[in-house]
Amino acid sequence: MALWAIWLIVAGILLFLEMMTLTFYLLWLCIGAIVAAVIDVLLPGSLIAQVLIGSAVVIVLTIFTKRITRSFQKSRGFQDAVDALVGKHGVMLEDATAEAPGIVKVGNETWSAVSNDPVKKGETIVVISRGSSVLQVEKWGGNS
Known part of the structure; x- marks a missing residue:
């Protein structure tokens, strides 16, 4: 199989x-892999050039688009889908404490969750904040 085809398969994945x-x-x-595929078509057999140029494209995109995505996220009306979880109710699937994260189901999604007070499996919770991949929850005492 041609190397450019492998780069395109990697890009698709x-x-x-x-x-x-x-x-x-x-x-x-993905874009770096596509650029590497193009380089393979233009300069067949130069794997080092493909890797170096593809990597350079990835680095440039990462550096220069960070400001753009950050300004987009700070723009008026933008709300991250994960931020929308704050205030929502869910059910604990596994016990959680501040030291040992558990699993919580909020809507149709499952998340890792921690709680300052122990929360047992089956208890109803409310999401009070979120980290990068862990929700901060607490027991919810109201009726839904």
């Missing part, structure tokens, strides 16, 4: 994974 995570970082890797 990265694009698929990007659609699952929505982080933009895998998109930049």
Whole structure:
């Protein structure tokens, strides 16, 4: 199989994974793989050039688009889908404490969660804040 085809397969896999995570970082890797495929078509057999130029593209995209994505996120009306979880109710699937994260189901999604006070499996919680991948929750005493 031609190397450019392998680069395109890698790019397709990265694009698929990007659609699952929505982080933009895998998109930049995808674009770097596409550039490496183009370099292979233009300069066949130069794997080092493909890797170096593809990597340079990834680094440039990561550095220069950080400001753009940050300003987009600070723009009026933007709300991250994860930030929308704050205030929502869920059910604990595994016990959680401040030291040992548990698993919580909020809507149709499951998240790692910590709580200052121990929360047991099956208890209803409310999301009070979020970290990068962990929700801060507390017991919810109201009726839904």
